[in-house]
Amino acid sequence: MLLLSLVLEGRGLFPLASEVAAQEVSAQTIEVRDFRGKALSLRQPAERIVCLIESALSGIYMLGAEARIVGISANVYREETYRYYAAMDERILNKTLPSPGNWDFINIEKVVGLKPDLVIIWAHQEEAIRVLEERGIPVYGVFIRSFEDIYQEMLALGNLTGARERALQLVAHTRESLGRIQSRTAAMASGDRVRVYYMWAQGELETSGKGSTVDELISLAGAVNVCGSIEQEHLVVNIEKVLKWDPQVIVMWHNARKDPGDILHNPMWQSLSAVRQQRVYEFPGIFPCDLWTLKFQYAVKMVAKWCYPELFRDLDLEKEKLVLFRELYGERPALFERMH
Amino acid sequence: MQPRLALFLIYLIPVPLLIGSLFIGPADTVSTKEVLAWLTGPWFAPTPSAVLDSGLVRTIIWDVRLPRVILAFLVGAALSGSGTALQALFRNPLVDPYLLGLSSGSAFGAALALATSWMPLQVSAFSFGMAAVGASYFLARTRKSVTVISLILSGIIVSGIFTSLLTIVQFLTDPFRLQTIVHWTMGNLHNASWAKLNSSAPGTLAGLVWLLLFRWRMNVLALGDEETRAVGLNPEHQKLLVLIPATLAASASVAVAGVIGLVGLVVPHMTRMLIGPDNTRTLPASLALGGSFLLLVDDCSRVAASFEVPIGIFTTLIGGPFFIFLLRRSRVGWEI
Numbered sequence: 001m002l003l004l005s006l007v008l009e010g011r012g013l014f015p016l017a018s019e020v021a022a023q024e025v026s027a028q029t030i031e032v033r034d035f036r037g038k039a040l041s042l043r044q045p046a047e048r049i050v051c052l053i054e055s056a057l058s059g060i061y062m063l064g065a066e067a068r069i070v071g072i073s074a075n076v077y078r079e080e081t082y083r084y085y086a087a088m089d090e091r092i093l094n095k096t097l098p099s100p101g102n103w104d105f106i107n108i109e110k111v112v113g114l115k116p117d118l119v120i121i122w123a124h125q126e127e128a129i130r131v132l133e134e135r136g137i138p139v140y141g142v143f144i145r146s147f148e149d150i151y152q153e154m155l156a157l158g159n160l161t162g163a164r165e166r167a168l169q170l171v172a173h174t175r176e177s178l179g180r181i182q183s184r185t186a187a188m189a190s191g192d193r194v195r196v197y198y199m200w201a202q203g204e205l206e207t208s209g210k211g212s213t214v215d216e217l218i219s220l221a222g223a224v225n226v227c228g229s230i231e232q233e234h235l236v237v238n239i240e241k242v243l244k245w246d247p248q249v250i251v252m253w254h255n256a257r258k259d260p261g262d263i264l265h266n267p268m269w270q271s272l273s274a275v276r277q278q279r280v281y282e283f284p285g286i287f288p289c290d291l292w293t294l295k296f297q298y299a300v301k302m303v304a305k306w307c308y309p310e311l312f313r314d315l316d317l318e319k320e321k322l323v324l325f326r327e328l329y330g331e332r333p334a335l336f337e338r339m340h
Numbered sequence: 341m342q343p344r345l346a347l348f349l350i351y352l353i354p355v356p357l358l359i360g361s362l363f364i365g366p367a368d369t370v371s372t373k374e375v376l377a378w379l380t381g382p383w384f385a386p387t388p389s390a391v392l393d394s395g396l397v398r399t400i401i402w403d404v405r406l407p408r409v410i411l412a413f414l415v416g417a418a419l420s421g422s423g424t425a426l427q428a429l430f431r432n433p434l435v436d437p438y439l440l441g442l443s444s445g446s447a448f449g450a451a452l453a454l455a456t457s458w459m460p461l462q463v464s465a466f467s468f469g470m471a472a473v474g475a476s477y478f479l480a481r482t483r484k485s486v487t488v489i490s491l492i493l494s495g496i497i498v499s500g501i502f503t504s505l506l507t508i509v510q511f512l513t514d515p516f517r518l519q520t521i522v523h524w525t526m527g528n529l530h531n532a533s534w535a536k537l538n539s540s541a542p543g544t545l546a547g548l549v550w551l552l553l554f555r556w557r558m559n560v561l562a563l564g565d566e567e568t569r570a571v572g573l574n575p576e577h578q579k580l581l582v583l584i585p586a587t588l589a590a591s592a593s594v595a596v597a598g599v600i601g602l603v604g605l606v607v608p609h610m611t612r613m614l615i616g617p618d619n620t621r622t623l624p625a626s627l628a629l630g631g632s633f634l635l636l637v638d639d640c641s642r643v644a645a646s647f648e649v650p651i652g653i654f655t656t657l658i659g660g661p662f663f664i665f666l667l668r669r670s671r672v673g674w675e676i
Contacts, residue, residue, distance in 0.1 A: 075514060102514075103514065200516075201516055202517075202523065203520065203523070230647065235648075236523070236530060236647055237646070237647050238646065239404050239530070240369040240404055240405075241646060243369065243404070244366075257457060268403045270395075270399065271396050
């Protein structure tokens with residue numbers, strides 16, 4: 001309860017004053033602080049952005065600032081994301097938008113050649129950041145540990161692209177939407193909350209513990225992560241532990257090699273309540289419920305519905321998805337066609 | 341210690357270890373009493389517990405622990421048996437099953453399967469492991485003969501090539517799949533199941549039985565090509581007759597458990613230290629000892645933490661210092 005009330009207080013329907021202050025834009029210059037704690041100062045909104053993080057790129061499309069993008073991660077051209085971005089951007093559809101790196105490796109020469117006035121990459125890519133900054137290219141380093149970090153990233157991207165109002169609106173909308181979900185389970189006693197085991201695509205025993213976005217996702221849905229007592233972002237858990245915890249619902253990250261049927265028919269999992277009651281679910285795709293973007297709210301809604309079907313009887317997930325994507329990405333008919 | 345007594349003890353070790361391992365697991369899942377009650381039936385179970393009735397004990401012992409215990413033993417036996425055979429074949433104490441490219445070939449096969457889903461992981465790992473050793477053998481073959489030096493050299497080259505190919509796959513893949521590939525190369529037994537055991541056991545057992553039947557020939561090969569010819573055997577044929585089953589057993593194991601290091605190198609040495617260099621006795625003893633060693637290491641890894649630590653890390657951390665300790669206090673046991 002204490003945790004829940006803290007969550008509710010900390011995540012009101014509107015952004016905190018401190019968040020806005022931290023991202024304050026002065027009349028002449030734009031000043032933001034990235035996830036390394038480094039202050040970034042631009043004279044005007046960035047016009048040529050190289051964004052090598054797919055989740056941040058999604059944020060820029062939500063802000064409607066994609067015209068400022070001049071380089072993207074090669075991972076965007078993978079089938080599972082390409083089909084969505086191709087529906088939003090002709091340059092991606094025709095594969096003319098350069099990709100000077102992927103999530104890990106960066107071709108510095110290509111990045112520099114694109115003459116960017118802002119590069120967005122992971123904060124831990126220190127070597128690449130150093131080389132780019134030595135060449136006078138401003139770098140915004142990202143590191144997502146919680147959903148609060150996503151809000152912070154969105155507000156910063158809003159400032160950097162001159163779409164601050166839109167960013168504030170998106171963050172406020174997300175908080176409001178989550179508030180509505182949380183309010184339905186707020187009064188629930190901790191003993192009545194559904195126990196959830198989360199399964200990453202890397203393996204049946206790969207999950208996330210306390211302090212992870214997954215743990216936060218399950219809490220926001222009003223349920224309890226069975227691995228919540230282990231403080232690790234990602235871990236391989238012992239199967240005997242899972243059997244002992246006896247989760248009532250199993251949530252699988254989108255998995256190309258396995259589906260809920262494999263878990264339901266695996267003899268090792270048969271004693272679990274989730275398997276006996278056939279409550280094993282899989283997220284429909286990486287793009288629609290990316291946990292490092294504001295789309296995580298859709299994942300929260302799905303988990304809430306899977307855990308408490310009666311309580312969320314009125315929540316039509318398909319309809320919800322379309323409404324949400326319209327709110328996040330704006331009017332993009334081709335994208336909505338892909339969502340069906 | 342008398343070799344005969346040592347041999348007797350080595351053959352005896354697996355029995356209590358296999359049974360005892362069924363009792364080992366995370367502290368709070370099922371109690372020793374419940375395991376005992378399930379194993380011995382209603383006669384010895386004075387108070388039936390709720391856990392016993394729920395089927396949890398059965399699942400944990402039958403579906404979780406038993407396949408893992410058998411798989412750990414089988415993989416350990418295969419790696420150390422294969423190591424013993426190859427050390428005799430190459431007349432070199434530094435050889436292990438991975439020398440001819442088996443580990444890098446399998447790792448590449450596994451990575452390719454994980455990154456592209458082109459074929460089942462275990463089939464791909466097994467096929468590329470065998471292919472790598474085959475490539476090493478045929479690259480080393482000149483004028484219908486294969487010298488030990490050329491085989492080792494071609495093994496190093498083939499390993500290098502497959503490692504580069506593995507790096508390419510790792511470079512091109514996304515972080516999710518990369519993580520799976522890295523975990524696979526660390527070696528693990530936590531996904532053990534009857535299905536995995538069924539896919540691995542035929543290859544492993546076929547290889548090991550074959551090796552056991554041909555173990556006397558290893559003694560002949562260990563004397564060198566000239567001596568092998570002197571007793572009327574074709575050394576090239578004999579080498580293949582040892583190389584094929586050794587690779588088969590190790591590949592089938594690596595395909596399900598990933599790359600578990602040091603077992604194939606350390607255990608054959610331990611066995612020789614205890615009972616000498618005669619392969620007719622060393623090979624079966626190294627199977628028993630190798631299986632027991634990996635099982636013991638896996639038991640330690642199962643109780644060490646509430647999460648799973650890749651077994652390959654433990655074999656090196658436990659096996660390495662123990663091996664150095666043995667080396668420092670006794671002769672290597674290589675001399676005849």
